[in-house]
Amino acid sequence: MEKVSKTAPSLPKIERWIEDHKQEVIDFFQAMLAIPAISPLSGGQGEKKKADFLEQYLKALNFGTIERYDAPDPTAEGGIRPNIIFYVGQKKTIPTLWFICHLDIVPVGDRGAWTFDPYKPFVKDGKLFGRGAEDNGQSLVATLFAIKCLHNLGLKPVKRVGIAFVADEETQSKFGIEFLLKRGGIFSETDLVVVPDAGFAEGNFIEIAEKTILWMKIEVTGQQTHGSTPELGLNAHRIGMQFAIELDKQLHRKYPLENPLFKPPTCTFEPTKKETNQENINAVPGKDVLYFDCRILPEYPIKDVLGEIERMRAIFEKATGSKIAISFLSNLNLQAPPTPANSPVVELLNAAIKNVRGIDPILGGVGGGTCGAYFRIKGIPVAVYERTDGQAHKPNEYCVLDWLFEELKIFTLMMQA
């Protein structure tokens, strides 16, 4: 409660500053969104252009310290995946309050589903439209202008404030947050970390836990033959379908726990992608490839789930005479413990949300993954917060500008001593 009374007096000043700078924020946001930043793994060129644009902007601010950590990646433009760090406040020995946002965006996807050019951002009815507007543009811009607002108003920063704009969040984080954490010397265990990269429209949810993402590819090999003589082959498609259904049932049966901290409260096991097996109808397919997207509660060790999947695989392979190969495409070492509800970063964020919005946020967990898990497995507490309309990865993506400005207020209050 102390935080609330301490920060409240500056709120009208912050609000006025935002009012006076709205157009500047929107212009900057639009210019940034016109620069795509897509991972080479998703068919893009990386984040170099966007990072250069941001670094230029930070330099022109004429305060704070900029550091750049480029991870080598020969498949990306310039052979690098850029990461930018920006600090204000006291010396390095002081715990840092961090805001972690990602530079990269997801590809356009089905271009036909868009009613406008995804890289020609525009404002309409209080919304800013464009690929990356919500994910992660809204919070990246809010964070950046919060630090500018803090400086412009001459407000004293709480200890040391750092913002990190990282690469590669949408694909694997190998060249982004994982690269920075492995490198060492940037983050410390006593730091306070905010990852503004997931939330709901109510804006009343602080995420303190994430399920572990388990993506698996199932490849069934049978024997191809003419459609009229199935007895001469082995139908991989039928086995693939049967296996998927049985595995689906078994995983739900074996892992039924409900943890009310999470939304939804159970593990999820979803058959998702299906590869084309053949173009023609009149052959029995010899190959079948499908995928599952599973999200595992922290109560169930990943090893245990993998063991169950392997047990099912072996039974099915033996019973059908096919070959079933399963591979895992997500980082299974990311089973992170929840952030304690009473950790300083959660309390600081909680107080700022209360102050700006007059509501009591709910603390909970989600199935989605953010940069947060990389800190949590290292024992660094993380609060994930954003107010969004669930536009991430969708066609015609937009962000609600009022929510961006609300976030700007919340972050500035958090940054202020």
Ligand SMILES: [Zn+2]
């Ligand atoms: Zn994101």
